[in-house]
Amino acid sequence: xxxxxxxxLKNSESFNIDLLNDYLMAHAPSIEKIIGVTRFxxxxxxxxYCLQTAQKELVLRMPPAGAQxxxxxxxxxxxxxxSLLEPHYKKIPHPIHYCAADSILGxxxxxxxxxxxxxxxxxxAPGLQLPxxxxxxxxxxxxxxxxALHAIDIESTDLIQLGKPxxxxxxxxxxxxKRYQTAETDTINNMNxxxxxxxxxxxxxxxxxxxxxxxxxxxxxxxRNNLATIIGVLDWEMATVGNPLMDLGxxxxxxxEAGEEPVLKHYNLTWLAxxxxxxxxxxxxxxxxxxxxxxxxFYYVFGLFKNAVILQQIYHRWKQGKSADQRFGALxxxxxxxxxxxxxxxxxxxx
Numbered sequence: 001x002x003x004x005x006x007x008x009l010k011n012s013e014s015f016n017i018d019l020l021n022d023y024l025m026a027h028a029p030s031i032e033k034i035i036g037v038t039r040f041x042x043x044x045x046x047x048x049y050c051l052q053t054a055q056k057e058l059v060l061r062m063p064p065a066g067a068q069x070x071x072x073x074x075x076x077x078x079x080x081x082x083s084l085l086e087p088h089y090k091k092i093p094h095p096i097h098y099c100a101a102d103s104i105l106g107x108x109x110x111x112x113x114x115x116x117x118x119x120x121x122x123x124x125a126p127g128l129q130l131p132x133x134x135x136x137x138x139x140x141x142x143x144x145x146x147x148a149l150h151a152i153d154i155e156s157t158d159l160i161q162l163g164k165p166x167x168x169x170x171x172x173x174x175x176x177x178k179r180y181q182t183a184e185t186d187t188i189n190n191m192n193x194x195x196x197x198x199x200x201x202x203x204x205x206x207x208x209x210x211x212x213x214x215x216x217x218x219x220x221x222x223x224r225n226n227l228a229t230i231i232g233v234l235d236w237e238m239a240t241v242g243n244p245l246m247d248l249g250x251x252x253x254x255x256x257e258a259g260e261e262p263v264l265k266h267y268n269l270t271w272l273a274x275x276x277x278x279x280x281x282x283x284x285x286x287x288x289x290x291x292x293x294x295x296x297x298f299y300y301v302f303g304l305f306k307n308a309v310i311l312q313q314i315y316h317r318w319k320q321g322k323s324a325d326q327r328f329g330a331l332x333x334x335x336x337x338x339x340x341x342x343x344x345x346x347x348x349x350x351x
Contacts, residue, residue, distance in 0.1 A: 004119035004221070006038035006050035012324070013039070015049070016105065023104045028097040031058070031111065041123075046075075046237060050114065059093065062109035064323070074237065076100060079110040081162060081236045085210075088157045089149070091233050115232040117221035125217075125269035130227070135274025137228035142220065143281050145230050146251060147288040150209040150244045160241055165208030168242030173198050173302065180309045183316035186332065190339035191312075194305050197346065203295035211247040213238035216254040217269055248285055249299025252278050252351055253307050261337050278351045300351045304342040308335045 009015060015037045024031045036052035040059075051058040062075060075098065082095040093112040100108050120128075120138070130138075154160045177195045212219075214235050221232035255278045256264040258271040265271055276284065278300075286293045311331045318328035345351060 004040065004117070004121075006040050009037060009039055019104055023099065023101075024097075027099070028111070031096065032056075046078075046235075051111065057114045058096065058111050059114045060109055060111050062105060063107045075108040075110050078237045078239075081239045082112065084157075084159055084162065085236070085239075088152055088159070091145070091230060092236070093232060093234070115221045116224075117231050118224050118227060119218055119221055120227075120269055121218045122265070122267055122269050125272060130272070130274070132274035134227055135272055136276070138222065139270070139274070139276040139281070140284065141228045141230055142215075142217065143251075143276070143284050144288065145220075145233070146212075146215055146248065147285060149212060149215075149233075150247065150289065152210050154208065154210055154241050159210050160208075162210075163240035163242055165205075165242045168208065168240075169202055169205050169246060172242075172246060172306075173202060176302075176306050176309050180305075180312055183309070183313045185312070185316055185319055188336060188339055190336070190343050191305070191308060194301065194339060194342050194346075198298075198302055198305060201298060203298055205243045206245060206291060208241050209244040209247075211240050211242050211244065212236065213240065213247060213250060215247060215251045244289075244291065245293070245296065245299045246302070248282070248293075249296070249301075249303035250306065251303070252282060252296075252300045253303025255281060260341070263334065263337065267334070282351060296351055297345055297349055301342045301345055304338050304345070308338040308342075311335050311338070 017034050017037060021034055024034070032053035032055060034051045034053060038050045038052070040048040040050060046061050047064050049060040049062075051060050061078065079095050079098040082092055085092055086094065093115050096111045096113065098108070098110040099105075102108065152159065154162075177199065180191060180195065212233065214237070215233070219233060219235045220230050221234065223229040223231050254268055255270045256268050257275075257277060258273070260271070269275075282293055282296055285291070312335055314323075314328050315331040315335065317323050318325065318331075
């Protein structure tokens with residue numbers, strides 16, 4: 001099974017290895033000299049590099065060029081989350097060093113160990129032609145691992161300090177609506193109507209848990225010898241504590257099914273045969289946790305709205321000329337599609 005591979009840097013991507021090595025020699029001498037740099041493909045958020053030393057590979061994370069969304073690209077916070085979580089949850093990379101200075105690579109960054117395993121992405125998973133039972137087992141492992149994350153005691157582990165759970169849902173709804181309004185480039189009626197509905201229909205919050213907030217297939221590292229075994233969870237930049245169904249809703253919002261908009265197949269692999277359906281995923285979560293999911297449509301709709309806002313922010317950055325990545329310029333129709341999915345979920349009162 002192929003391990004998630006990094007790709008060469010483009011000519012337009014500058015990376016000053018000499019300056020990085022000088023910095024590491026002075027501030028993190030345990031890290032061996034970097035002799036090569038490649039980049040992990042996929043994703044629209046933080047940039048992830050593979051650092052090659054004579055003995056091993058490391059991973060460096062930093063914000064994308066032109067990023068203005070500080071809370072979503074806070075390297076110090078992501079490093080802190082990993083450091084707090086490591087004693088209590090083993091399926092994360094070991095955090096090694098954080099650099100707050102912009103002068104080395106143009107933005108703050110952190111370095112962590114590289115976990116060697118398989119990352120299923122929309123671009124590689126269909127070609128693997130995984131058997132139905134394997135895909136089913138992986139999807140079950142995904143939801144069961146989310147259950148395990150939500151079972152971590154945030155009080156005894158001090159993970160409670162990652163956020164303010166009281167009023168979390170209301171703050172998230174208001175915050176993402178504001179983000180959308182700030183990044184709005186075109187009038188999308190569905191998005192404005194969804195913002196109004198979410199404001200007026202918030203359910204009572206559940207007892208708080210640790211939240212990953214971006215829990216999906218391409219943030220999981222799987223054991224190459226047994227794909228149904230998760231060995232790592234990545235991208236903790238938005239982790240906090242709060243209502244666990246907000247986390248579940250975010251996962252469901254990434255869970256596109258066969259028969260839905262064909263273009264969405266380019267963005268996920270949950271439509272592949274063998275995967276749980278959204279309802280099956282939610283039902284398993286409810287069974288394993290005992291949580292009441294009577295308001296799951298709210299959380300699913302909010303997850304879709306949030307995903308659309310994230311794409312809108314990226315599209316806005318591209319339209320302002322702050323990114324040359326042509327993928328970003330093609331996002332507007334996807335924002336419309338996701339908004340339509342949320343509206344249909346409300347009309348059907350079903351995920």
